[in-house]
Amino acid sequence: MILELDCGNSFIKWRVIHASDATIVGGGIVDSDQALLVAVLGLPSLHLQGCRIVSVRSEEETAALRAVLFAEFAIDAQVALPAQAMAGVRNGYEDYQRLGMDRWLAVLGAYHLAKGACLVIDLGTAAKADFVAADGEHLGGYICPGMPLMRSQLRTHTRRIRYDDASAERALNTLAPGRSTVEAVERGCVLMLQGFARTQIEQARALWGDSFTVFLTGGDAPLVRDAAPQARIVPDLVFVGLAMACPLD
């Protein structure tokens, strides 16, 4: 079995797959290294042979996580590293090492699945869009605040925006104009995300006509599903790229 980890700025997405056929044994989303251990150790008949990690966290945090995994499972986790080119895709950044590894792996996964021009929209702590042309040239992309950052900026920098998580969840049953602070903020931020997605799709259309695939991933992908009906929702897109960048044989 192989443990796969996607360490974003807010959460660690994890899954365990069989080494032989990549079928999924278990997986989830946790908010700390300790919670990860508890969740993975909860799997019945666990037998880890290896681990691959993608992280957009600091070197120190990633090293600490590797140490924890070594202590608990005696496995040497492999960490995905930047590359100028891989699997037919050429990194479009002026300095390829600066492109977020989650973005790079999602792009590798998307191009592998689409086998043609694609747009990747990844909605996590930040909202990201990346463009890959049919010949594998990564054209670059965009980074904006995602739902958690938009929310927390409003809460932090205003005096009268205060509400709890439960009412935030209830507020999203429709996107009609809000009649309370929580509705106004939560629905407004979702409309911002949807506007982001629509604008990226318009841009892809201007570049490539109708010949492209849209991928939607990240924890908040479901919030823009209606704004991007043509998109393929692939929650594990980063893991597709991670397996390509870190083969464990």
Ligand SMILES: Nc1ncnc2c1ncn2[C@@H]1O[C@H](COP(=O)(O)OP(=O)(O)O)[C@@H](O)[C@H]1O
């Ligand atoms: N089970 C879940 N636990 C936590 N957040 C979730 C869950 N499902 C969806 N989300 C949403 O996912 C967002 C985080 O997305 P994610 O892609 O994990 O971010 P990051 O990679 O930056 O850590 C949160 O804003 C939250 O609204």
Ligand SMILES: CC(C)(COP(=O)(O)O)[C@@H](O)C(=O)NCCC(=O)O
């Ligand atoms: C843009 C990001 C902060 C997104 O992080 P996430 O929302 O996945 O937690 C991450 O991809 C990153 O740190 N990138 C480096 C900067 C860049 O891609 O230009």
Ligand SMILES: [K+]
């Ligand atoms: K991420």
